[in-house]
Amino acid sequence: MKIYNRKLIFTLFVFALCLSGCTNLDEEAFGSLSPDTYYNTEEEALSSVVGVYQALSSVSSIDRPWRLQEYGTDEFVIPGRASGGWFDQDVIDIVTHTTTPVNADVNRGWNSLFQEIGIANAVLESLQASPNRENLKSLIAETRALRAYGYFFAMDLWGNIPIVTVARIDPNNLPATRPRTEVFEFIESEMLAAIQDLPSVTEVNRTSYYPRFTKEAIQGALASMYLNAEVYTGTPRWSDAVAMCNNIINTNAYDLEADVVDNFKSTNEENSVELIASFSIDPTQNAGNNQFILYTNHSPGKAKYNLPFTPANGFSTFPEALNRYENQDNRLLLIEYGPQYYLDGVTPLTYPDGTQLDIIPVQDLVSAADNEGYKVLKYTPIGAAFSGFNADNDLVLMRYAEILLIKAEALVRDGNITPSVSLGLVNEVRERSNATPLGSLTLKDIEDERAREFLWEGHRRRDMIRFGTYFTGTWSFKPNTTEAFRGIYPIPNIQRSANPNLDQNPGYPQ
Template sequence: MNKRFKIIAAGLLATTLLAGCTKLEEEKFGSLSPDNYYANEQAALSSVVGVYQLLSYNVDIGDPWRMKEFSTDEFIVPGRASGGWYDQANVDLTNHKQDADNKTIARAWVNIFQEIGTANAVLESLQASPNKDKLKALIAETRALRAYGYFFAMDNWGNVPLVTVARIDPKDLPKTTARAEVYKFIETEMLAAVADLPSVKDVNRASYYPRFTKESVYTALAYMYLNAQVYTGTAQWQKVIDMCNNVINTGAYSLTAKAIDNFASPTQAASTEIISAFTKDPTQNAGNNQFILYTQNGLDRLRYNLPFGPANGYSTTQVALDKYEDQDVRKTMVQYGPQYYLDGTPLKYPNGTQLVLIPVQDIVAAQDNEGYKVLKYTPVGAKWSGFNADNDLILERYSNILLMKAEAIFRLSGSTTEAVALVNQVRTRSNATSLSSITLKILEDERAREFLWEGCRRTDMIRFGTFFTGTWAFKTGVTADFRKIYPIPNEQIKANPNLTQNTGY
């Protein structure tokens, strides 16, 4: 693992900005200005790292990730009978009843636009530097990072303000930009960035990790094209295939022996599957991974010899569990039923009762054992600083390339031999039964199995149509079509009356 990149991030708070725009009426998106020039690439990189850190909230346990996951069939956080965890804003997201005053959505907006604002400020200073000709790759990197932020904004809210400057005139606040126009901006920016970014084939993979390469951007474009019909009304299946082929044809990526190898701290460095990630190293004060803290039952302190007691919050559902065959290795990443120590001894409470995890029965006042747990970012082998682990956060994996290409081929040509073979590559790795043909439902379910808690389930469900018609856990009715995008927070509209609220809210 490249600790040097992490250590740069550790010193970032003292050297550059992390405050972007928290409200759109603020004049400054960041503290860098055209007067703050960079003497060399190393100095410039220290600022770009800050943009990476802010983008990581979209796959971290922060509000952007939570906001998306709460509305799906794979994530639930019940209030506990002890009084902890209950949050009406999250319950409303679970039930698809969110409104424009939802606090989780409001915080997610701030997080996402903070990353965009910070990218604007860094990009403006890079482009104003007298050394900009030597910083082309870093400028491209920052453009891609900003475009990624806008992708998450567009995906969540549809129509959003499109701002590309570090400072906003408070007398001329931005208006809402149509989703299709934001889509075009993201596409243009990412394609431009590709030209100046290195390919994974042209860098020392170990030392360059986890920075964006051409293949990182091709993967992002493939996923945006996969959802193009939702975003713009026009499907782009061939573009999905083209972007996936750009990654496949490098020959640089392959599936790891086990899916969990991409999430376990000791094996991430050697992964041939990780395309984009965010490094974390709390021992160097360079970010952290808190999935175990927020997810696991308190008894897991004993099971894994943790230096803290987990908070027993995040859980998954019976619907998510039931998608796996019993022999599917990925099912072992979900904790359900009777629980055991790593040596097979029953995991018991002090009173001698074994911990048995059951589905959530009460979303308001659940008992300690309600809620299945997802153990993707395994604590086994992790390094700890308090309750912070050093597992890197994964943004994109090669398995997504295979499944995106398979879906695009299917939507163009049906269940072809090539499409089925691509899906079977992913299934065979996890000992799932090989398929002889595929359907849209099979493709959706396979993505749900492979990418559990990786932040793409809501987008996938909307594309496949199940977000509106499906029922699960505590979401029992048909969802109105307008809820495929979230409301612009009322606090943002009050701050900037030029914004237009999304239809239905």
């Protein structure tokens, strides 16, 4: 059931038309709707805020912001196919850690995130200019949080970025690059301010309020920021990460779903006890889409899952990701590898010529055979409704399992004097998926557990950078040590040409 998007889709469409083409940093952004005549009710205002949610959903969808969080890690690759399909040198450069400032995928990710920030700025200005603004405090806070979330991902990917808080940009005074530490402080202050006027999950009807941000959604974002603070600012914030996690845990409003895949079904969204932040999807109402099955699965998957389209066989994962799981770990069921069968587990899944599909590791990054590349089906097609090749599974941004593992890691890094607390948190996540409980706990155990639990949820690159394995680790197609400067992407040259006030990140060609 998609109460939220169905209710608001028409007004969102109208508002989107008013903002389209006006959100790049080198352009002026003007909304044609007048706050004096528009935001007379909360529903009218909410119809604009939902557009910011849809713009931010790129961080969890198949769009470039999500891909940039996964490219270059040991769990995600899009190999070029021997048929000529999917070959993209820009993708290969990121996978092999040789990205340059002319990379088109990096530029697409930049455009997507700063478009979200631009839309948020326009909506926020309209809300704050409304004569009804005193009754819109929660929506103003919600929009500030959405903008801050966009900045969080931009800061994570590019480090040193401009800070823009206005909808109208003076073309004679374009924004300059700001240091990552300053961006971190801005995001933190915006999120802390937003929390003051957002409702707690304990104060709303979760079914009707879903999937809007609550205090806990922003506390979770801060917990993640604090966990990575040493990377971002040079100063660790372990105790602050624990405090934010405790705020969420102490509500007693969240728990782990019985099965991890329940979080990704199309039928268990607004009633989930684990989801803290997500994006509502309903392609039948032009309210977003989920294309993970389209981009990931093999062509014989059309028959296996009775799909109304032929999957494109693009997104893949490495043996390194597969091999982290124990044989009995239920999370392993999310990965397709080896000989494939129909859902009965007996009937071979075959190509039209009768050959059984046997999925093997990627052998050739440029010219892979059709059956190369293990597949991740996190957003299960079972039970999903499709409109064309778009599924209606909601996109996950944050869930309770992450809060447990953030707290566990922060306690270990902060020298927790009672290691059993961290161990218990990690084992709670492991036992849910039938993994063997750990008897002791190291940081390597935590990194591996996060990789198992959050496969393809957009965390791996950030995690590998925090643990250092992004630079020192070796895996398929990444045999060498990575230079430290590649912990952030280059500022795209096309953006610097449009705005000469943007400085290139150190290490990249100036």
